[in-house]
Amino acid sequence: MAGVLTITTMIAGFLLGYVYRSTAEARDKASSDKLVGAISQVVSGFDNDPVSSKTTVTAGSSQITIYPATHDGRLIGCAAESSSDNGFSGKITIVAGFDPDGNILGYEVTSHAETPGLGAKMNDWFRGTGSRSVIGRNPSSRPLKVSKDGGEVDGITAATISSRAFLEALNIASEGAMTYFRQSTENK
Amino acid sequence: MNFFKTIYHSAVLENPTFVLLLGMCPTLGTTSSAINGMSMGLATTGVLICSNAAISGIKNLVPDKVRIPVYIVVIATFVTLLQMLLQAYAPALNDSLGIFIPLIVVNCILLGRAEAFASRHNVASSVADGIGSGLGFTVARTLLGACRELLGSGSIASLSIYPESWGALLFILAPGAFIMLGFLIAIYRYLQAKSTKKHSA
Numbered sequence: 001m002a003g004v005l006t007i008t009t010m011i012a013g014f015l016l017g018y019v020y021r022s023t024a025e026a027r028d029k030a031s032s033d034k035l036v037g038a039i040s041q042v043v044s045g046f047d048n049d050p051v052s053s054k055t056t057v058t059a060g061s062s063q064i065t066i067y068p069a070t071h072d073g074r075l076i077g078c079a080a081e082s083s084s085d086n087g088f089s090g091k092i093t094i095v096a097g098f099d100p101d102g103n104i105l106g107y108e109v110t111s112h113a114e115t116p117g118l119g120a121k122m123n124d125w126f127r128g129t130g131s132r133s134v135i136g137r138n139p140s141s142r143p144l145k146v147s148k149d150g151g152e153v154d155g156i157t158a159a160t161i162s163s164r165a166f167l168e169a170l171n172i173a174s175e176g177a178m179t180y181f182r183q184s185t186e187n188k
Numbered sequence: 189m190n191f192f193k194t195i196y197h198s199a200v201l202e203n204p205t206f207v208l209l210l211g212m213c214p215t216l217g218t219t220s221s222a223i224n225g226m227s228m229g230l231a232t233t234g235v236l237i238c239s240n241a242a243i244s245g246i247k248n249l250v251p252d253k254v255r256i257p258v259y260i261v262v263i264a265t266f267v268t269l270l271q272m273l274l275q276a277y278a279p280a281l282n283d284s285l286g287i288f289i290p291l292i293v294v295n296c297i298l299l300g301r302a303e304a305f306a307s308r309h310n311v312a313s314s315v316a317d318g319i320g321s322g323l324g325f326t327v328a329r330t331l332l333g334a335c336r337e338l339l340g341s342g343s344i345a346s347l348s349i350y351p352e353s354w355g356a357l358l359f360i361l362a363p364g365a366f367i368m369l370g371f372l373i374a375i376y377r378y379l380q381a382k383s384t385k386k387h388s389a
Contacts, residue, residue: 001251001253001254002254004249004250004251004254004258005254005257005258005261008246008250008258008261008262009261012261012262012264012265015265015269016265016268016269016272019269019272019273020272023272023273023275023276023277026276026277027272027275027276030275030276030277030279031275031279033279034279111283115220118220118360118361157357158357158361
C-alpha cells in the first residue's frame with residue numbers, strides 16, 4: 001500500500017523534474033521576451049539594449065528597476081518597472097515609460113490577479129480616450145489620483161481599488177524614473 | 189459501450205455542469221467572458237483526458253485504501269506539467285488564465301470522473317469519458333461566459349454588440365454568475381425532459 005503510493009509520487013517527481021529542466025530555458029526566454037516586448041511598447045526609438053544596462057534606484061520605500069533608453073548615446077527616456085501590493089487581489093506589476101521630462105509615454109501591465117472583466121481591464125482602460133488616459137500626463141509634478149479621490153484620471157467603472165493600485169504603481173514608477181534622470185544628469 | 193456513445197453520454201446525458209453540477213467553483217469564477225470560459229474549459233479537458241487514461245491504466249495496481257491520494261498525485265502532476273508547458277510555449281494564454289490553472293487540481297470533475305468512471309472502465313472508454321465530460325464542461329462554460337459577457341459588457345468574445353455602458357454590471361460579478369447558471373440549468377433540464385418525453389411516446 002505504502003509502496004504503491006511511494007512509487008506513484010516518485011514517478012510523478014521524476015516526470016515533473018524532467019519537464020521542469022527541459023522547459024526551463026523556454027520559460028526564461030518567454031518571460032524575458034515579455035519584458036523586452038513591454039519595454040519596447042512603452043518607450044520607442046531607442047537603439048541600445050535597455051535590459052543589459054538596467055539599474056535600480058530607490059523611490060520612497062521601494063526599489064525600482066530602471067531600463068534606460070538611449071539613442072546615439074543620448075538619453076531619450078526610460079522604462080521603470082514597479083508594483084503595488086494594494087490591488088483587489090494582490091500584487092500588480094507594471095512597466096511604464098517616461099521621457100526625460102517625466103511625461104508618461106506608455107505603460108504595460110506585466111502581471112496582476114485582478115477580476116477578469118473588471119480590474120483586469122486596466123491594461124486597456126488607461127490608454128482610452130479623454131480623462132481615462134494616463135498617456136502624456138506627468139505624475140512627477142502632481143501624483144495621479146482617480147477622480148473619486150479628487151484626482152483627474154477616470155478609474156475603471158466598479159474597480160476603483162484596482163484603479164487606485166494601478167495609479168499607485170505608476171506614481172512610484174514616475175518617482176523612480178525622476179530619481180534616475182536626476183542621478184544621470186548629476187553624473188555628467 | 190462504444191467510444192462515441194460514451195462521449196455522448198458523458199457530454200450530454202451526464203453533462204458535468206448542467207446535470208451533475210460538478211466543478212461549480214471554476215464555472216462561476218472564470219466565466220465572465222466567452223473566451224475565458226472556453227480556454228479554461230479546454231485546459232481542463234486536456235488534463236481530464238490524460239488523468240482519466242492514466243488512472244484507468246493503473247487501476248488494478250492501486251489498492252483501494254490509497255486510491256484517492258494516488259489519483260490526486262496523478263491529477264496534480266498533469267496540471268503542473270500543463271502549467272510548465274504553457275509558461276514555456278504559450279505565455280500569453282498562461283497569463284490570461286493565471287491562478288486558475290493550478291486550481292484545476294481541485295476541480296471536482298477530475299476526481300469525480302476518476303472515481304466514478306476511470307477506475308471502473310478500460311483505457312479507451314476512460315479517454316472517451318474524458319473527451320465527453322471535458323467538452324460538455326467547455327461548451328457549458330462558453331455558453332455561460334457568452335451570456336454573462338453579452339448582458340454585462342455588451343459583447344461576445346470581445347466583439348461589441350451594443351455599447352458597454354448599457355450592460356448590467358451584475359452579470360460580470362459573482363451574483364450574475366449564479367443567476368445565469370440557474371437559468372441555463374432550467375433551460376437545459378426543460379429541453380432534456382422534452383426530448384425524453386418524445387422518445388418514450
